Amino acid sequence: MSALRGSTGAAGGATTDRPDQPDRPALVLRGLAKSFVDVQAVDGVDLEVRQGEFVTLLGPSGSGKTTTLRMIAGFTRQSAGTIEIDGVDMTHVPPHRRDVGMIFQNYALFPHLTAAQNIAFPLEMRRATRSEIKRRVAEALALVKLEGLGSRYPRQLSGGQQQRIAFARAVVFHPRLLLMDEPLGALDKKLREALQLEVMHISRQLGATVIYVTHDQEEALVMSDRIAIFSRGRIEQLGRGEDLYDRPVSLFVADFIGESNILRGRFERDGEGGWLARGNLRWRVAAAQEDRAALSDGSAAAIVVRPERLRIVGLNDPAVAAPGVNAVEASVRDALYLGSIRKYELMLPDGQAATVRRQVGGGEREWQSGDRVGLIWAVNDAVLVADPNG
Amino acid sequence: MRQLRPVNARSGRRSREGPIVNRWALLAILPIAFLGAFFLVPLVVVSLRSVTDFAKPTGDAFANYGRFFASAANLRVLGNTFWVATLSTVVCLALGYPYAYLMNIVRPRVAGLLLIAVLLPFWSSLLVRTYAWQVILRDTGIINTFLLDSKVVDEPIPLIRTTLGVMLGMSQILLPFMVLPIYAVMRRIDPEYTKAAANLGAPPFAAFRRVFLPLSLPGVLAGTLLVFVLALGFYITPALLGSPKDTMISQFIASAVQQRLDWGIGSTMAVILMGLTFAVLVIASRFIRLRDAFGSLEES
Amino acid sequence: MTDSWRQPHRLLLVALGALTVFFLLAPTLVVVPMSFTASNSLTFPPEGFSTRWYEKMVTDPQWSTGFVNSAKVAFLTAVLATALGTLAALGTVRGRFPGRNGLQLLILSPLIVPVIIIAIGMFSVFVRWKLAGSIAGLVLAHTALAMPFVVVNVATSLRTVDRNLELAAQSLGAGPVRTFRRITLPLILPGVMAGGLFAFITSWDEVVVSIFLTSARFRTLPVEMWEQVRQVVDPTVAAVATTLLAVTTTILLLALVVRRQAPAR
Ligand SMILES: Nc1ncnc2c1ncn2[C@@H]1O[C@H](COP(=O)(O)OP(=O)(O)O)[C@@H](O)[C@H]1O
Ligand SMILES: [Mg+2]
Numbered sequence: 001m002s003a004l005r006g007s008t009g010a011a012g013g014a015t016t017d018r019p020d021q022p023d024r025p026a027l028v029l030r031g032l033a034k035s036f037v038d039v040q041a042v043d044g045v046d047l048e049v050r051q052g053e054f055v056t057l058l059g060p061s062g063s064g065k066t067t068t069l070r071m072i073a074g075f076t077r078q079s080a081g082t083i084e085i086d087g088v089d090m091t092h093v094p095p096h097r098r099d100v101g102m103i104f105q106n107y108a109l110f111p112h113l114t115a116a117q118n119i120a121f122p123l124e125m126r127r128a129t130r131s132e133i134k135r136r137v138a139e140a141l142a143l144v145k146l147e148g149l150g151s152r153y154p155r156q157l158s159g160g161q162q163q164r165i166a167f168a169r170a171v172v173f174h175p176r177l178l179l180m181d182e183p184l185g186a187l188d189k190k191l192r193e194a195l196q197l198e199v200m201h202i203s204r205q206l207g208a209t210v211i212y213v214t215h216d217q218e219e220a221l222v223m224s225d226r227i228a229i230f231s232r233g234r235i236e237q238l239g240r241g242e243d244l245y246d247r248p249v250s251l252f253v254a255d256f257i258g259e260s261n262i263l264r265g266r267f268e269r270d271g272e273g274g275w276l277a278r279g280n281l282r283w284r285v286a287a288a289q290e291d292r293a294a295l296s297d298g299s300a301a302a303i304v305v306r307p308e309r310l311r312i313v314g315l316n317d318p319a320v321a322a323p324g325v326n327a328v329e330a331s332v333r334d335a336l337y338l339g340s341i342r343k344y345e346l347m348l349p350d351g352q353a354a355t356v357r358r359q360v361g362g363g364e365r366e367w368q369s370g371d372r373v374g375l376i377w378a379v380n381d382a383v384l385v386a387d388p389n390g
Numbered sequence: 391m392r393q394l395r396p397v398n399a400r401s402g403r404r405s406r407e408g409p410i411v412n413r414w415a416l417l418a419i420l421p422i423a424f425l426g427a428f429f430l431v432p433l434v435v436v437s438l439r440s441v442t443d444f445a446k447p448t449g450d451a452f453a454n455y456g457r458f459f460a461s462a463a464n465l466r467v468l469g470n471t472f473w474v475a476t477l478s479t480v481v482c483l484a485l486g487y488p489y490a491y492l493m494n495i496v497r498p499r500v501a502g503l504l505l506i507a508v509l510l511p512f513w514s515s516l517l518v519r520t521y522a523w524q525v526i527l528r529d530t531g532i533i534n535t536f537l538l539d540s541k542v543v544d545e546p547i548p549l550i551r552t553t554l555g556v557m558l559g560m561s562q563i564l565l566p567f568m569v570l571p572i573y574a575v576m577r578r579i580d581p582e583y584t585k586a587a588a589n590l591g592a593p594p595f596a597a598f599r600r601v602f603l604p605l606s607l608p609g610v611l612a613g614t615l616l617v618f619v620l621a622l623g624f625y626i627t628p629a630l631l632g633s634p635k636d637t638m639i640s641q642f643i644a645s646a647v648q649q650r651l652d653w654g655i656g657s658t659m660a661v662i663l664m665g666l667t668f669a670v671l672v673i674a675s676r677f678i679r680l681r682d683a684f685g686s687l688e689e690s
Numbered sequence: 691m692t693d694s695w696r697q698p699h700r701l702l703l704v705a706l707g708a709l710t711v712f713f714l715l716a717p718t719l720v721v722v723p724m725s726f727t728a729s730n731s732l733t734f735p736p737e738g739f740s741t742r743w744y745e746k747m748v749t750d751p752q753w754s755t756g757f758v759n760s761a762k763v764a765f766l767t768a769v770l771a772t773a774l775g776t777l778a779a780l781g782t783v784r785g786r787f788p789g790r791n792g793l794q795l796l797i798l799s800p801l802i803v804p805v806i807i808i809a810i811g812m813f814s815v816f817v818r819w820k821l822a823g824s825i826a827g828l829v830l831a832h833t834a835l836a837m838p839f840v841v842v843n844v845a846t847s848l849r850t851v852d853r854n855l856e857l858a859a860q861s862l863g864a865g866p867v868r869t870f871r872r873i874t875l876p877l878i879l880p881g882v883m884a885g886g887l888f889a890f891i892t893s894w895d896e897v898v899v900s901i902f903l904t905s906a907r908f909r910t911l912p913v914e915m916w917e918q919v920r921q922v923v924d925p926t927v928a929a930v931a932t933t934l935l936a937v938t939t940t941i942l943l944l945a946l947v948v949r950r951q952a953p954a955r
Contacts, residue, residue: 073857073861074860074861075857075860075861094860094865095857095860095861096859096860096861096862096863096864096865096869097863098861099863100861101861101862102857102858102861104854104857104858106852106854108852108854108855108857108858110855110858110859110873111855111877112876112877121859121862121864121872122862122863125862125863125864125868126863169862170861170862173862173863179861410786410787410788411785411786411787411788412784412785412786412787413785414780414781414784414785414786415781415785415786415787416781416785417777417778417780417781417784417785418777418778418780418781418782418785418787418793419781420774420777421774421775421777421778421781421797421837422778422793422796424774424833424834424837425796425797425800425834425837428812428830428831428833428834429799429800429808429834430796431811431815432808432811432812432814432815432816433803433807433808433811435811435814435815436807436810436811436814439814485706485709485710485713486710488703488706488707488710489706489707489710491703492703492704492706492707504707504711506946507711507714507715508714509942509946510714510715510939510942511714511715511718513888513891513895513938513942514718514895514934514935514938514939514942515894515895515897515912515931515934515935515938516895516897517895517897517912517915517916517919517931517934518718518721518895518915518931518934518935519717519718521721521915521919521927521931522717522718522719522720522721522931523717524919525720525721525724525732525734525928526717526720530731530732532720532734535733535734562713562714562717565710565713565714566714594699595699619802620802622804623803623804623805623806623807625804625805625806625898626897626898626916630919630920639804640804640805640806643806643807643810644806644809644810647810647813653814656810657810660804660806660807660810660811663804663806663807664803664804664807667802667803667804671802
């Protein structure tokens with residue numbers, strides 16, 4: 001990673017002036033907390049971010065993402081815990097000495113300065129020479145592909161262009177960290193998707209360490225090395241997108257990332273894993289799942305199955321009784337054609353709904369609304385989690 | 391439940407965070423000290439003089455107040471002041487409400503011109519405007535010359551040195567203070583409301599009376615209050631246009647201090663005027679937010 | 691929409707509006723043509739055209755020194771009131787301290803307290819402080835009267851400044867002072883300048899306090915006019931009035947233009 005960073009950085013025309021220290025984390029948060037008069041906005045966050053890593057804070061509105069970011073930037077003083085950037089404790093360092101670039105949701109471009117003057121601002125603050133400022137502003141404009149628009153004022157730029165200028169301004173001084181708070185939130189979907197890739201590519205190209213805030217899970221999955229799921233001021237789970245999707249540690253994460261089918265019940269332990277029992281329905285739980293969830297016998301639990309891991313078969317299909325497979329009878333309520341996939345909304349005998357997604361063109365049989373079918377999934381495709389509301 | 395309450399309003403957020411005093415507050419020290427020395431101290435000194443300056447030696451600190459209220463002439467000054475202020479306020483309301491309403495319904499460009507028509511006099515010298523009224527109203531002034539020349543009357547009709555004259559001059563000068571608050575409130579009334587009323591079957595005048603008028607009342611109250619309070623303290627206009635027999639409080643104070651050199655009675659009247667002004671403000675503040683009244687000055 | 695203007699009540703409204711505009715502007719503007727009269731008395735319509743009353747105003751030392759004094763006082767007042775008013779706006783809008791609302795009221799109170807009371811109060815204090823009758827005393831007095839207009843204008847523009855811009859500047863390496871100088875100040879500058887111009891007008895037109903704080907040796911134009919208005923019927927006063935009006939109007943229009951120059955959105 002570090003070698004890559006050095007070389008691509010040079011190619012991109014903007015190298016980091018600091019020598020890389022791959023073993024020292026770029027950012028360490030320990031027990032970080034912030035309480036306002038009537039709200040515990042952030043409640044004990046621990047996080048270690050490697051040099052050059054792209055970490056996204058993802059969570060519903062009000063979960064404390066912005067507050068965390070503002071504490072890292074130094075705009076808000078933490079109530080407890082520590083923040084270390086490049087191994088230095090930041091508690092008493094004011095924002096302008098933290099060397100942290102930030103991109104605001106509304107970009108916060110200075111309206112009385114041109115795009116180029118905006119980008120030059122951090123360099124002037126660092127007393128760069130005039131020729132160096134000129135060179136680096138030009139490089140930064142080239143980096144975001146807006147050469148020639150330097151003399152425009154922010155209000156003369158489109159939303160996407162303003163976003164790029166804000167990005168250029170935040171990286172032109174090679175900050176130790178790049179913070180972004182929903183930087184694409186104000187843009188329409190198409191532009192947002194294009195810029196997601198661009199922001200990701202340029203950040204990688206510069207080798208920047210990025211803390212990115214969003215409430216859009218798809219955006220998080222597309223861009224990040226790792227994702228921290230925030231809920232009520234805490235990190236609920238931290239990991240790569242695949243980890244979160246395939247192995248959510250809680251119902252909250254399972255529900256928040258991707259679409260899931262959640263089957264609630266009581267967990268019954270036996271020698272090799274256990275069962276999830278619900279009325280007269282019982283489903284097998286794999287031993288590995290039982291280990292991971294560490295649930296006590298008889299506790300409220302749920303199994304989570306992703307819609308694409310479910311299969312629909314005929315009631316008499318032999319697959320229903322195959323080993324390592326869970327099955328349940330269901331009826332098709334809606335069969336929806338969505339282009340590349342078909343989506344089925346099913347109802348289980350006890351009235352619970354389930355969603356199934358199947359790729360179109362896989363040669364599978366099509367089902368109609370009203371069909372009575374068997375719903376099956378591999379035992380290993382289901383995840384067991386505790387059900388706090390059970 | 392309490393911990394989960396979302397605090398999203400920006401203003402609410404800011405006021406909850408951080409220390410009770412911040413560093414920006416330091417910047418206010420110099421201007422406060424300035425106002426304290428050159429504005430508050432003079433007011434305090436005036437108030438003190440009403441209980442320390444006496445025409446003849448006395449043991450009673452409130453002798454001036456006793457002397458003041460014992461004189462019928464002094465009470466007539468108070469009564470006259472209230473009378474003129476009330477008249478001017480009524481005239482301002484009668485002209486100002488329709489004017490603000492008109493500003494609110496015309497095209498923005500026209501509204502801008504109407505606004506300038508209000509702002510120009512708002513900012514131009516009170517003395518000049520009063521002088522102009524003098525030129526118009528006096529016995530050899532424009533109106534009387536015209537009436538005499540066209541033989542409508544044989545001798546000049548009394549316009550200057552009458553309550554009518556004072557009222558004309560004061561209404562013209564005070565009208566902007568009525569129009570601006572009313573307009574500010576009207577502009578915030580969503581036009582959809584009247585449309586909704588029409589849609590529900592209200593004829594135009596009913597829609598106005600039942601929906602628009604009540605919504606615009608805060609502006610009316612604010613403007614009325616502002617005009618009345620300012621009218622109480624008028625000096626130049628009644629001095630130049632009014633009759634020497636019907637003086638207003640400010641004239642009384644000026645002549646007590648300048649001509650009679652009776653600071654005791656002058657400052658007593660000043661304290662009474664100040665008290666009246668604040669009393670009106672306090673009473674009014676129970677019905678409206680004072681910000682509505684003075685907020686409009688921000689937009690002027 | 692268009693034919694609704696022909697409805698009787700709309701017509702009535704427009705007529706009343708026109709009448710009000712007339713009532714607001716016409717009486718004052720009457721002095722303008724009259725100041726150019728060729729005759730020795732104020733008649734309307736004016737007889738002939740001449741600029742002799744303006745010549746008299748310029749050559750008469752009483753009027754011309756009054757003019758110069760007024761300009762000096764108004765200029766110094768504008769400078770001082772702008773500086774103090776801007777500080778006050780920053781302190782009360784951005785500052786957090788107990789009693790802030792009360793303080794905002796204090797700052798606006800020179801607009802509400804009857805001016806005659808302010809005048810006699812300042813007179814009795816300034817006499818003791820040896821400030822009465824001096825340019826310094828009048829500037830200090832006018833500054834107190836003009837400050838509210840600066841505060842209101844600056845506070846209004848300050849409230850529209852996006853706090854994120856200042857945070858952004860800090861994250862880009864600007865300390866508090868540089869953030870103010872490079873970001874906040876430029877953004878509120880239109881409000882500051884408009885406030886300064888309003889302060890100038892306030893002083894330029896002020897009569898009542900000036901009557902008490904000037905002397906026969908040091909008089910401003912409005913005070914001179916006040917003295918003359920009550921005795922003389924000479925059209926010079928009309929010329930002076932027109933001059934006062936012209937200066938005020940010019941500066942007011944300038945202030946309105948300046949205030950529109952908001953750099954933000
Ligand atoms: N300055 C503040 N004063 C009081 N409460 C605040 C303040 N800032 C944030 N909060 C509260 O803290 C919680 C977390 O907010 P925030 O960090 O903005 O969440 P997110 O960015 O994840 O939407 C919310 O309940 C919010 O209302
Ligand atoms: Mg947020």
